[in-house]
Each structure stands twice: as C-alpha cells, then as structure tokens.
Amino acid sequence: xxxxxxxxxxxxxxxDRITDIGPRKYDEFYPPxxxxxxxxxxxxxxxxxxxxxxxxxxxxxxxTVRCGGARLMxxxxxxxxxxxxxxxxxxxxxxxxxxNIEFMVxxxxxVDALKKDLAGRKFAGxxxxxxxxGTGAGITNIVHTxxxxxxxxxxTDASGTVKATMxxxxxxxxxxxxxxxxxxxxxxxxxxCGAVHCSDIAILGYHRKPPMLDHxxxxxxxxxxxxxxxxxxxxxxxxxxxxxxxxxxxxVAVNNERxxxxxxxxxxxxxxxxSDKEGDGIVLMAGGKVSNRISMPKFSKVVxxxxxxxxPRWPKMTETIKRMVEAYAADARKYERLGEWAERIGxxxxxxxCEIEFTHHLIDDFRDxxxxxxxxxxxxxx
Amino acid sequence: xxxxxxLLDQLESGPWPSFVSDLKxxxxxxxxxxxxxxxQIPQDAVEDLLxxxxxxxxxxxxxxxxxxIVGVFGYGGGVIGRYCDQPEKFPxxxxxxxxxxxxxxxxxxxAEYLKSLCDLWDLRGxxxxxxHGSTGDIIFLGTTTPQLEEVFYExxxxxxxxxxGSGSNLRTPADCIGQARCEYACYDTQALCFDLTNEYxxxxxxxxxxxxxxxxxxGCPNCCVASIARADLSFIGTWKxxxxxxxxxxxxxxxxxxxxxxxxxxxxxxxxxxxxxxxVALCPSECMKYENGKLEINxxxxxxxxxxxxxxxxxxxxxxxxGLSLLAGAKAPILDGAQMGSLIVPFLPVEEPYDEIKEVxxxxxxxxxxxxxxxxxxGELMKRQGLQKMLEVLNLKPxxxxxxxxxSNPYIFWKEDEVEGGWDRDINEYRKHHQR
Numbered sequence: 041x042x043x044x045x046x047x048x049x050x051x052x053x054x055x056d057r058i059t060d061i062g063p064r065k066y067d068e069f070y071p072p073x074x075x076x077x078x079x080x081x082x083x084x085x086x087x088x089x090x091x092x093x094x095x096x097x098x099x100x101x102x103x104t105v106r107c108g109g110a111r112l113m114x115x116x117x118x119x120x121x122x123x124x125x126x127x128x129x130x131x132x133x134x135x136x137x138x139x140n141i142e143f144m145v146x147x148x149x150x151v152d153a154l155k156k157d158l159a160g161r162k163f164a165g166x167x168x169x170x171x172x173x174g175t176g177a178g179i180t181n182i183v184h185t186x187x188x189x190x191x192x193x194x195x196t197d198a199s200g201t202v203k204a205t206m207x208x209x210x211x212x213x214x215x216x217x218x219x220x221x222x223x224x225x226x227x228x229x230x231x232x233c234g235a236v237h238c239s240d241i242a243i244l245g246y247h248r249k250p251p252m253l254d255h256x257x258x259x260x261x262x263x264x265x266x267x268x269x270x271x272x273x274x275x276x277x278x279x280x281x282x283x284x285x286x287x288x289x290x291x292v293a294v295n296n297e298r299x300x301x302x303x304x305x306x307x308x309x310x311x312x313x314x315s316d317k318e319g320d321g322i323v324l325m326a327g328g329k330v331s332n333r334i335s336m337p338k339f340s341k342v343v344x345x346x347x348x349x350x351x352p353r354w355p356k357m358t359e360t361i362k363r364m365v366e367a368y369a370a371d372a373r374k375y376e377r378l379g380e381w382a383e384r385i386g387x388x389x390x391x392x393x394c395e396i397e398f399t400h401h402l403i404d405d406f407r408d409x410x411x412x413x414x415x416x417x418x419x420x421x422x
Numbered sequence: 423x424x425x426x427x428x429l430l431d432q433l434e435s436g437p438w439p440s441f442v443s444d445l446k447x448x449x450x451x452x453x454x455x456x457x458x459x460x461x462q463i464p465q466d467a468v469e470d471l472l473x474x475x476x477x478x479x480x481x482x483x484x485x486x487x488x489x490x491i492v493g494v495f496g497y498g499g500g501v502i503g504r505y506c507d508q509p510e511k512f513p514x515x516x517x518x519x520x521x522x523x524x525x526x527x528x529x530x531x532x533a534e535y536l537k538s539l540c541d542l543w544d545l546r547g548x549x550x551x552x553x554h555g556s557t558g559d560i561i562f563l564g565t566t567t568p569q570l571e572e573v574f575y576e577x578x579x580x581x582x583x584x585x586x587g588s589g590s591n592l593r594t595p596a597d598c599i600g601q602a603r604c605e606y607a608c609y610d611t612q613a614l615c616f617d618l619t620n621e622y623x624x625x626x627x628x629x630x631x632x633x634x635x636x637x638x639x640x641g642c643p644n645c646c647v648a649s650i651a652r653a654d655l656s657f658i659g660t661w662k663x664x665x666x667x668x669x670x671x672x673x674x675x676x677x678x679x680x681x682x683x684x685x686x687x688x689x690x691x692x693x694x695x696x697x698x699x700x701x702v703a704l705c706p707s708e709c710m711k712y713e714n715g716k717l718e719i720n721x722x723x724x725x726x727x728x729x730x731x732x733x734x735x736x737x738x739x740x741x742x743x744x745g746l747s748l749l750a751g752a753k754a755p756i757l758d759g760a761q762m763g764s765l766i767v768p769f770l771p772v773e774e775p776y777d778e779i780k781e782v783x784x785x786x787x788x789x790x791x792x793x794x795x796x797x798x799x800x801g802e803l804m805k806r807q808g809l810q811k812m813l814e815v816l817n818l819k820p821x822x823x824x825x826x827x828x829x830s831n832p833y834i835f836w837k838e839d840e841v842e843g844g845w846d847r848d849i850n851e852y853r854k855h856h857q858r
Contacts (some may be wrong), residue, residue, distance in 0.1 A: 041460045041461050041462065041465075042460060043462065043568075044460055044462060044545070044572075045572070046546075046571075046572040046573075046575040046576045046579070047575055047576075047579065048571045048572055048574075048575035050571065053495040053496075053571070054495075056579070057495075057496075057578075058578035058579060059496060059497070059578070059584075059623075059627070060584065060623035060624065060627060061578060061582060061583070061584045061623075062524060062584050062616070062619050062620045062623055063524035063525060063526050063527070063583065063584065063586075063594075063616070063619060064526045064535070064581075064582060064583055065526070065527075065616060066526050066527030066528050066530060066602075066612040066613075066616060067612075068526070068532075069526050069530035069531050069532050069535065070530055070602065071530075074530070074602050074603055078601050078602050078610075079601040079607075079610065081601070081603060081604060081605040082605060082736075083605055083684070083735045083736040084604075084605065084684055084735060085681065085684045085685050085735075086684055086685040086686055086688070087685065088688075089689070094603050094604075094605070102603060104603075108438065108439060109439055109553070110438075110439045110440070110441040110444065111552050111553055111554065111555075112441045112444070112445075112550065112551075112552055112563075113444065113550075113551050113552070113553050114444050114445065114447065114448035114451075114468075114549055114550055114551070115448065115540035115543055115544050115549040115550075115551065116444070116447050116448050116451050116549070117444050117447075117448075118536055118537075118539075118540050118551065118553070119537055119540055121533075121536070122533035122534075122536045122537045122540075123533070125532075125533040126533045131532050131533040131534060132530065132531070132532055132533070133530075133531055133533065133536075134528060134529050134530045134531065134599075135529040135531075135553055135554060136529070136599075137529075137558075137596070137598065137646055137647050137648075139553070139554070141553075144603075163434070163439070163440055163443035163444065163447070164434075164443055164446070164447065165431075165434025165435065165440050165442065165443035165446075166434065166435055166436075167434065167435070167436055167437055167438060167439055167440040167443060168437055168438070168439060169439055170439070171437060171438065171439065175686070176683070176684075176685065176686030176687065176688070176689070177683075177686045177687045177689065178689065183556065184556075185556055186552075187484075188475055188478035188479070188484050188485075188486075189471070189475055189563075190486060190504060190518070190520065190563055190564075191484060191486060192484060192486045192487055192488035192489075192504075193484070193488075194484050197475075197478065197479070199441045200430075200433055200479070203433050203436070203438055203439075203440060203441060203442075204433070204436075206438035207436030207437060207438045210436070210437045210438055213438075215689040216685075216686055216687060216688050216689030216690075217689035217690040218689075218690075221686075227754075230755060230756060231754065231756045232754035232755060232756070233556045233557075233754075234556045235556065235648065235651060235652040235754045236754075237651065237754055237755060237760040238648065238650075238651035238760075238762075269796060269797075270797070272756065272757035272758065302756055302757075304756065304757070306488070307488060310487060310488055315482075315483040315484055316482075316483065317481055317482030317483060318482075320482060320483070328651075330645045330648040330649075330650055330651045331643070331644050331645050331728070332643035332644070332645060332650070332658075332726075332727050332728065333643070333644060333727050333728050333729050333732060334704055334706055334727055334729045335706065337645070337650050337651060337762055339760055339762070349482050351429055351479040351480075351482065352429040352430060352432045352433050352479055353432060353433070374687065374692050374700065375683075375700065375704060375729070375733075406759065407758070407759065409759060
C-alpha cells in the first residue's frame with residue numbers, strides 16, 4: 041500500500057509542530073443530562089444488576105446500563121459500541137475504571153430497548169459482546185495488564201486468565217448475592233502494572249527461575265551497571281566470562297538464591313531473559329481492598345504460592361477462585377469484604393473454609409514487614 | 423486465517439466477551455478490506471498477532487522483546503517500543519509499538535470521536551486497542567516506527583489530542599466519574615485532573631524524574647480509582663463539617679420503602695433492614711445512634727468512612743465544607759514491597775487555580791528529584807528518609823493525624839537545635855566534676 045502522509049515532514053520535524061496540549065477536555069463529551077446536572081446529583085439506585093438510575097436535584101434522571109468488556113478491543117467492536125451509543129444514547133458513552141462500558145439514557149422508557157439490543161449481540165464464537173451486570177454486591181469486571189499479547193516480562197497471559205475467570209464467575213457478574221462487592225484484578229508479573237495488591241482476589245503471574253545469561257551478547261546489548269543497579273536484592277555483580285572461542289568478555293553473575301524473579305534486570309538488559317514454561321505460573325492473593333469503608337484499605341495476601349500455566353483455561357486457578365468466592369458467599373456477613381471476613385474468622389479458618397493448603401511459601405520472609413505478620417500471640421483457633 | 427489457533431479457539435466459548443473472537447473479526451475485516459483502506463502497516467497484523475499469541479499458549483512464554491528507543495520527536499514518553507522475537511514467522515507484528523493516548527476525564531466519549539480514533543488507527547495501526555490501559559490511557563496497540571510521527575501529527579493537528587506518559591515521567595493522571603454522575607464526590611475530580619494534567623505537560627512528556635510518578639483523583643473515600651493504593655499522590659475527596667441527615671428518608675429505609683445500599687444487595691434475601699445492626703453497629707468510630715426513630719451522628723468523631731452514606735444514600739449526604747485529603751507514596755510491590763498512600767495533608771480546599779495543591783506537589787517533586795535514587799518511587803524515598811523528613815521539607819506541621827499510633831521505640835534522632843545548649847560541650851569542664 042502506498043504511504044500516506046499526515047502532513048508531517050520528516051526533514052523538518054518542528055514545522056507546525058503541536059505539543060503539550062493534553063487530553064481532550066472532559067466536558068466536550070458529557071451527555072446533555074450530565075452536563076446539566078453535574079454536581080447536583082441527589083442519589084442513585086441499582087434497579088437491577090447492571091442498571092442504575094441517578095436522580096438530580098432538578099428531577100432529571102439518568103439511567104445507566106453497564107456492560108462488561110474485554111479491555112483488549114478491536115476498532116470493529118469500538119465502532120459497534122459507537123453505533124449503539126448513537127442509536128440509543130444520543131451518541132454518548134463512557135468507560136469505567138474497571139473496563140466496563142456504560143450506556144446512558146435520560147428516560148426510563150429508553151432502557152428496555154437498550155438492554156434488549158445489548159443482550160442480543162454475540163460474537164461469532166458464541167460469547168456475549170455486551171453482558172449487562174457488574175454492579176453492587178457482585179463481581180465486576182477484572183482490571184488487568186497485557187500478558188502475552190504485548191509485554192516482554194509476563195509470566196502468564198492476562199486476557200486469557202481473565203476470560204477463563206470471568207466465565208467461571210459469570211453468574212456473579214449478573215447477580216448481587218454476595219455480602220459486598222468482590223473485586224478481582226490481574227497482573228501478569230510482579231511489577232504489577234495492574235496494581236493488584238489491594239484486591240479482594242488477585243491473579244498474579246510469577247516467574248520462578250532466575251535469568252539466563254547470554255554472555256556473548258550481554259555487554260554488547262546492555263549497560264552492565266544499569267542491570268546491576270536494577271536488582272532489588274543486589275543479586276547481580278559484574279563478572280568476566282571466557283567464551284568457548286577463548287575470548288574473554290565482560291558480563292554479570294547472578295546469585296540465584298537471592299533472586300526474587302522480578303525481571304527488572306531483563307527490563308534493563310535483554311540478555312537476561314527469565315521466562316520459562318515450567319518456571320512460570322500463577323500466584324493467587326486475597327483479602328485486599330482500596331475503599332476506606334468500615335475498615336481501612338488493606339493489602340492482598342498471598343494464599344496460593346504457585347499454580348502452573350494450564351493454557352488455555354487455567355482450570356486449577358479458576359477452581360481455586362471459585363472455592364474462595366463460594367466460601368466467602370456462604371460465610372461472610374452482609375457488608376463484609378473478603379479481607380474483613382478473613383480477619384474476623386482468622387486466616388487459619390480462611391484456608392480451612394476455602395480448602396486451600398497452607399505452605400511455607402506463604403510465611404513472609406521479605407525484609408522488615410515480614411516480622412509483623414507472624415503470630416505474636418497465644419490467640420489462635422484450633 | 424493465516425495461522426491455526428486451536429488453543430485460543432477454546433477461549434471463544436463461555437459467556438464472557440471473548441477477546442479471541444474479537445481479534446478474529448478484526449483479522450477478517452482487514453483481510454476483506456471492504457472499506458478499501460490503504461493500510462499503512464501490514465494488513466495481516468492481527469492474524470500474526472493471533473499466531474504469536476497461540477505460540478505463547480503452546481510454549482508458555484512471551485514472544486515480545488523489550489523496548490528499543492522509539493518515540494516521537496521531543497517527547498520521552500507516550501510510546502512503548504515493541505518487537506516480536508519471531509519476525510520471520512510473524513512479519514505482520516515484527517515491529518508493533520504501543521502508543522498511549524491521553525484519555526478524557528471520566529472516560530466519557532462521543533461516538534463521533536471514538537469512530538474518528540478508529541479511522542486513524544485502522545489506517546495507521548493494527549486496529550487493536552485497550553480501552554483502557556492500567557493507568558487510564560487509551561492504548562493503541564501495535565504500529566511501526568514510521569507511523570509514530572504520522573499518528574502523533576494527526577492526533578495533535580486533527581484531533582486536538584495529545585499522547586500520555588510513560589517512562590520516568592508524570593504518568594497520565596486518572597480520575598473517577600466524580601460530580602459528573604456521583605452524589606458522593608466532594609470535589610470536581612475531572613476539573614482538578616484536567617488542570618493539573620495541563621499544568622504539568624512538560625513533566626508528563628519529558629523524563630526528568632527518578633522514576634514514574636502517578637496522580638489519581640478520587641472524589642470520596644470509597645476510592646473507585648484506587649488512588650490510595652496506586653498513586654504517588656492520591657487526591658481523596660473529603661469534608662470537614664456535618665453529614666446532612668434527612669430523617670424522613672431514614673424512616674423510609676427503616677420502613678423498607680427504600681432498598682438499603684441503593685439496591686446493591688438485592689440478589690439475596692438478607693431479611694428486613696436493621697439500621698442498628700447494619701449502620702450504627704458497623705460505624706468504625708461508633709459515632710452514631712438511632713433512638714426513638716431518629717438517627718444522630720456525632721460528626722466530630724466521624725472518620726468519613728462512607729459506610730452509612732453508602733447504605734442510605736437518600737437519607738445521608740456528604741457535608742458542605744468540602745476539599746480533599748492528600749496522601750503520598752502508594753505503589754505496587756516493586757522494588758521494596760507494596761505501599762499504601764500515607765496521609766500528608768489532612769485537608770486542602772479545592773479551588774481554582776489550585777495554588778495550595780500545586781505548592782505541595784512541587785515541594786514533593788523538588789525533594790524527590792533532589793534526594794530520590796534512580797528508579798526509587800516517592801514512597802520508597804519516604805520510607806528511606808522518613809515521614810518526619812518529608813513533612814519538614816514540605817513545611818507541613820506534624821499532626822497526630824499523620825500516624826496511626828506514635829512510635830513504640832524511644833530512639834528519637836534529636837537534632838542539635840532541638841536540645842537546650844546544643845551539643846558542643848567542654849570535656850575539661852566536665853572532668854572538673856567527674857574523675858576519670
């Protein structure tokens with residue numbers, strides 16, 4: 041195909057250059073009912089799973105239909121979303137912080153047609169394009185990272201683990217039977233672009249093998265001091281290596297016992313790859329939250345040290361998640377988040393009720409905070 | 423399809439939207455090209471993307487290489503270089519860079535704008551996006567190096583739209599829906615986010631920091647954008663005065679006319695609403711009572727956890743003296759473990775032009791840029807040098823609100839000027855009264 045110029049002149053990059061203009065201003069995209077009633081909302085109500093009404097001081101109402109979506113989206117799908125917004129919502133829509141799509145209408149009479157339209161759309165493979173749900177005391181969409189579709193350090197896939205998990209807990213996306221909202225998050229390595237460290241349930245990709253060293257290329261491809269400095273545990277030091285051809289090259293040596301498998305060295309130095317079919321897999325964490333509601337925000341705790349990458353559907357992972365959801369649903373009190381429930385009944389009970397084996401991997405041994413997690417009391421449950 | 427994808431095909435079944443089905447429809451659309459688009463990157467990019475992903479599903483490892491220095495002229499962020507490690511097998515994604523596009527506040531869009539972004543990305547990229555990336559940007563996933571400047575030129579010239587942040591920059595700030603459609607919002611998150619994003623475009627586009635830096639704006643302590651867990655500076659809406667009570671609406675909740683928690687628990691029969699058990703007894707500061715059909719709140723003792731307001735949104739409303747609490751230092755675990763934001767300013771008014779807020783931000787940056795090590799997040803510097811130091815540098819008065827509890831060791835690092843008479847003493851004078 042022929043090259044089409046945008047008008048940019050590579051010989052004169054500064055010509056007509058526009059920079060530092062920031063994002064488009066939010067209020068360009070407000071539906072009229074939002075623009076009119078901003079800051080004057082009185083209350084809201086979830087009418088049914090996935091359908092909300094917000095009522096303003098003016099008496100105006102906005103009805104929102106929330107749909108799940110894979111955050112990995114084609115322009116074909118975005119065009120379809122746009123067409124739905126044009127057909128039902130005056131051409132406006134929004135996305136939530138958890139990758140849901142929200143279609144808003146300003147009158148109750150418009151809700152049913154919108155819902156019917158959304159619920160009827162399916163992909164060729166049979167899955168819903170726009171499942172309605174994700175509100176209240178249920179499971180909403182999973183926030184996640186790139187994984188194997190586009191990242192250089194993942195220990196698992198993101199879109200696939202999310203699809204498998206949401207299929208397994210789908211009824212709770214469309215129901216509100218849980219004691220409180222349950223937020224699941226996914227990050228494909230411990231760098232956690234997805235910041236899963238404060239989620240009710242977190243799926244985390246994890247490497248378990250230290251980096252391999254491509255000595256022949258290492259000094260040519262990397263700044264050795266940067267690779268050394270990147271290591272949070274100080275496990276990397278400079279070394280000299282004799283290659284099979286007799287040449288001596290500068291490289292690094294890794295103290296494997298100190299490696300925490302973060303891949304920071306690989307980010308700095310592509311000659312230190314660490315991903316591995318047997319080594320890589322899933323860590324499950326539980327009990328975190330970001331809300332200040334009732335109790336203070338909490339970190340998620342590691343509850344399963346490792347599960348293998350069972351592509352394409354990670355059955356052990358989804359079964360374990362399902363067990364946690366069901367144990368929580370059966371045992372927690374109304375309004376109690378998963379972490380609050382675990383703290384009330386005690387983590388020893390959590391493992392029992394969720395039928396998860398406690399292993400030595402779950403006892404913290406990373407730096408100072410570890411000590412504060414040991415049981416400094418004779419209070420515990422048999 | 424160019425490549426068989428037997429493993430990925432198994433992710434097409436089940437109710438949840440299948441990204442595999444979506445990628446396939448896009449691959450087919452590009453192959454057919456009914457619109458006669460003059461694709462500026464390989465037409466089969468999405469087929470090769472499916473192919474390389476299938477390979478990862480087979481061998482359990484990624485096939486993307488890190489980075490390489492690509493970007494647009496004058497910016498040090500907004501573009502993530504990406505190359506695959508099997509370019510012969512998958513030439514369509516041999517060069518497949520990400521562009522981060524700054525999202526509008528509240529993630530509101532018009533269909534018209536969204537479609538025009540699609541036109542641009544169909545022509546000059548893979549047609550694959552993330553709506554949205556973890557930090558909040560619109561993510562354009564996959565294009566070649568020569569297209570980067572072209573996309574940027576069109577974004578800035580045709581769309582009045584800039585790229586977001588990446589690398590050791592201010593990352594694209596993100597906000598909650600706020601006052602646009604939420605009665606809990608204590609300030610206009612979108613207005614503050616937009617103002618600060620524009621004020622700090624230089625910090626966003628040109629790396630000058632030790633590491634990444636994030637702002638997130640939550641309108642209330644429910645923290646829907648997770649600022650307290652994810653942002654170097656978390657701007658969390660709050661209020662100082664009284665929760666407004668509508669006693670008639672309280673009675674309506676007690677009488678069962680209004681569903682508790684805005685209907686959020688309707689999926690199960692939890693029995694009749696019990697205001698004593700479900701609201702009063704769960705208040706973390708025990709500052710409420712319900713007697714003789716009347717709800718009372720001792721607002722002075724309220725810690726603004728939002729529970730009672732969440733349960734009875736038609737009866738209880740946030741106060742009128744509104745502003746934000748500023749917390750600092752939250753981050754995901756790398757490098758030194760996860761950190762939650764720590765309170766540094768209990769209350770700041772939110773008034774244009776936000777000078778008080780900017781003063782704190784710039785003070786924080788001055789300290790961090792002076793003292794922070796390479797790849798040290800603000801929270802780690804706070805741990806290394808201490809909250810005391812941070813408050814001193816920012817000229818903020820230490821307050822019991824800054825801590826959960828006072829220290830349990832007495833190892834105070836007294837400074838000389840805090841000790842009467844200073845530290846210079848005469849040993850000979852001492853010896854006059856104390857034999858060796």
